[in-house]
Amino acid sequence: KRLLPLMAMFALVLSGCGREDLSVLRPQGPVAQGQLDLIKLSISIMIVVMVVVFGIAAYVLVKFRRKKGQDEIPEQVEGNHKLEIIWTAIPLLLVLVLAVPTIQKVFAYGANDWNDPEAVKVEVTSHQFWWEFTYPDHGVKTAQELVVPVGKKIAFQLKTNDVLHSFWVPSLGGKMDTNTEGSVNYMTLVADKADTYIGKCAELCGPSHGFMEFRVKAVDDATFEQWVTAMKAPAVLPADAALAEKFKTNCLSCHAVGDQGGAMGPNLTGIGSRETVASILLNDISGNPGTKPTKDNMVEWLMEPQAVKPGNTMPNPKDLGFSDEEIEQIADYLANYKLDY
Numbered sequence: 001k002r003l004l005p006l007m008a009m010f011a012l013v014l015s016g017c018g019r020e021d022l023s024v025l026r027p028q029g030p031v032a033q034g035q036l037d038l039i040k041l042s043i044s045i046m047i048v049v050m051v052v053v054f055g056i057a058a059y060v061l062v063k064f065r066r067k068k069g070q071d072e073i074p075e076q077v078e079g080n081h082k083l084e085i086i087w088t089a090i091p092l093l094l095v096l097v098l099a100v101p102t103i104q105k106v107f108a109y110g111a112n113d114w115n116d117p118e119a120v121k122v123e124v125t126s127h128q129f130w131w132e133f134t135y136p137d138h139g140v141k142t143a144q145e146l147v148v149p150v151g152k153k154i155a156f157q158l159k160t161n162d163v164l165h166s167f168w169v170p171s172l173g174g175k176m177d178t179n180t181e182g183s184v185n186y187m188t189l190v191a192d193k194a195d196t197y198i199g200k201c202a203e204l205c206g207p208s209h210g211f212m213e214f215r216v217k218a219v220d221d222a223t224f225e226q227w228v229t230a231m232k233a234p235a236v237l238p239a240d241a242a243l244a245e246k247f248k249t250n251c252l253s254c255h256a257v258g259d260q261g262g263a264m265g266p267n268l269t270g271i272g273s274r275e276t277v278a279s280i281l282l283n284d285i286s287g288n289p290g291t292k293p294t295k296d297n298m299v300e301w302l303m304e305p306q307a308v309k310p311g312n313t314m315p316n317p318k319d320l321g322f323s324d325e326e327i328e329q330i331a332d333y334l335a336n337y338k339l340d341y
């Protein structure tokens, strides 16, 4: 009975606290599969070493234990060249067995496929605390949600706009640090099947590091092209002309919708089609489960951005002169700004 709480704790650790979609144990692409193979190889070696070492220790403990009536000091042995060579050679061999495939894969996965004509290029720029994705060949920029064609090489060029972050999609592979300009990193991933994968920032980067999630939506080629076309459609603005003007002057000085606005903040084109608000899961932001943001999700965020995501650089809309009613209208507009794809 005493073992029960301990076993429960182990089960929790092994289950990764229930986030199956964040597990490296369910690879959905060749890179993640290769990385899992390495994990399996190193765990197998560790298990063999553990069994052998524990076995020898147990054998020695039993075989050479002090027997009844045995009072004299046993024979003292000092040094044994043969044994010393064996127990130096075995670990060396094991390290080699581990190092060869590891080094191979490190170079293979960090290979620069940026100039591969087959690859879909995505520039990843990390910010405190959001992700910017630019598709140079498609002329599209988005945030938080990466849309990629399934089965194709996606060549990433990674850098940061501020501090170090790390780009990681557990089911597809990773992770790769985003460094400042001059130390750009490259990585290539492939998604084997159409699905939505969860990405995480894997480098402690500030108070809202834990809210730096993103999505990778792998879709078929036709859907991807549709998405690109939808992203390039003329900007949709709030219906009310006065509010649209206010939205342009204030929000679009940092954010962009369609072909309008700036690039300081996350691109908002089609934000109503995403699965997060400010990269926070919808049921985490207002206890409202679902896959598309609702007006309530947006209101929650816009009314008190610092309370929802501490340390983010968005000004409070109220400080910019938006009334509660206007915030609700903007929230409604954003939640309904969906992309047709």
Ligand code: CUA
Binding pocket: 126, 127, 129, 164, 165, 166, 201, 202, 203, 204, 205, 206, 209, 210, 212
């Ligand atoms: Cu960005 Cu942690």
